[in-house]
Amino acid sequence: MTAPTVATAVAPPLVSVLLPVRNEAQFVRACLESTLAGLDHAGIAAEVLVIDGDSSDETGAIIAEVARRDPRVKLLPNPGRTAPIALNIGIRHARGAVLIRIDGHAAYPTDYFTACLRTLEATGADNVGGYFDTRTRGDRAMARALVAATSLPIGVAAGFRTAAPSGRADTVPYGCFRRTAFVQFGMFDERLTRGQDYEFNRRMARLGGTIWRDDAIRIEYFQIDRLATFLGKQLRRQGPAVAAMWCIAPWSFTMRHATPLLLVVGAMTLSLLALHHPAALVALIACAIAYEGAILASAVRCAQGIGNSAAALLPLVVPLFHGAYGIGILVGLVLMPFRLLHWRAWRRPWDGAASFHGTTSARECT
Numbered sequence: 001m002t003a004p005t006v007a008t009a010v011a012p013p014l015v016s017v018l019l020p021v022r023n024e025a026q027f028v029r030a031c032l033e034s035t036l037a038g039l040d041h042a043g044i045a046a047e048v049l050v051i052d053g054d055s056s057d058e059t060g061a062i063i064a065e066v067a068r069r070d071p072r073v074k075l076l077p078n079p080g081r082t083a084p085i086a087l088n089i090g091i092r093h094a095r096g097a098v099l100i101r102i103d104g105h106a107a108y109p110t111d112y113f114t115a116c117l118r119t120l121e122a123t124g125a126d127n128v129g130g131y132f133d134t135r136t137r138g139d140r141a142m143a144r145a146l147v148a149a150t151s152l153p154i155g156v157a158a159g160f161r162t163a164a165p166s167g168r169a170d171t172v173p174y175g176c177f178r179r180t181a182f183v184q185f186g187m188f189d190e191r192l193t194r195g196q197d198y199e200f201n202r203r204m205a206r207l208g209g210t211i212w213r214d215d216a217i218r219i220e221y222f223q224i225d226r227l228a229t230f231l232g233k234q235l236r237r238q239g240p241a242v243a244a245m246w247c248i249a250p251w252s253f254t255m256r257h258a259t260p261l262l263l264v265v266g267a268m269t270l271s272l273l274a275l276h277h278p279a280a281l282v283a284l285i286a287c288a289i290a291y292e293g294a295i296l297a298s299a300v301r302c303a304q305g306i307g308n309s310a311a312a313l314l315p316l317v318v319p320l321f322h323g324a325y326g327i328g329i330l331v332g333l334v335l336m337p338f339r340l341l342h343w344r345a346w347r348r349p350w351d352g353a354a355s356f357h358g359t360t361s362a363r364e365c366t
Helices: 028-042 059-069 083-093 112-123 141-149 180-184 196-206 227-248 255-274 278-306 308-334 336-347
Strands: 015-021 046-052 073-077 098-101 127-135 176-178 211-222
Touching (some): 015 028, 046 083, 083 098, 112 127, 196 227, 308 336
Parallel strands (some): 015 046, 046 073
């Protein structure tokens, strides 16, 4: 397979902003407006490539309206609909020396692009990013509890969500990439439906690239505000996608993602053993007390920031979050034998695999 065709950067260096979207009518206008304001603030030549995955709502019309007002915005079709396909379409059309990937569920402070470019230059990294300032879509107690559950170390261990110190990282949200990263390390794996950013960063680090997280780079991310919708996403989409990512790209495995799976498997195992062995019941109760105690401690610490009513929901929300995510991974792993029926398709290199350096062949990337 030949290496992907990547357009030559123009002079002066241009920034290409890549925005994959599908059915984001609720958020895409605010995202684009904050993006354009940030580019104006940075005073840099830029293009904004919006890659639409055949949206069935008003997303396309909103993008077209913004594009009529601002020629920097260009709409590209994505018949494949998934995010990694969209990103690869954007990379092939991009003219910039720097490519900044953004998301429709987020808004960007006016200094976001300035901070990204400054950090990229100062660190010499291949990809830089920052932190999520997770926001609610409403002011209900449950909405605030969901924000806390996905922002506290007890809920997630991702450094970009929990304000870990600046420095080298395993991944960053979205990312500001040097163009050369996609020539040196390949492009996004189109066999994945989710998790393509994480897999790419892990692949990059494995092959000698550098990912840098900087405290000055902030993103406003809008969390789902309904518990059932949030849990459904973990169970049906996030968890199974992690299982698929581990199978397709074993180097993407981390204990951070595996911990909810271990909690679920451990609880199920101890529950079954407890039917016949009292010691297993004692162990199960002790583990549950310790687990809930850690959540309660976190709830007390953050109560002032999110309110007592939201903090009181955390002992319920966090276990449900971990349980749904862990069960989703388990279901994905159980279904793997059935997916093996399509293993030949999974083994087929994706567009961009030929430029995946550091392996004997593209086939060995799987």
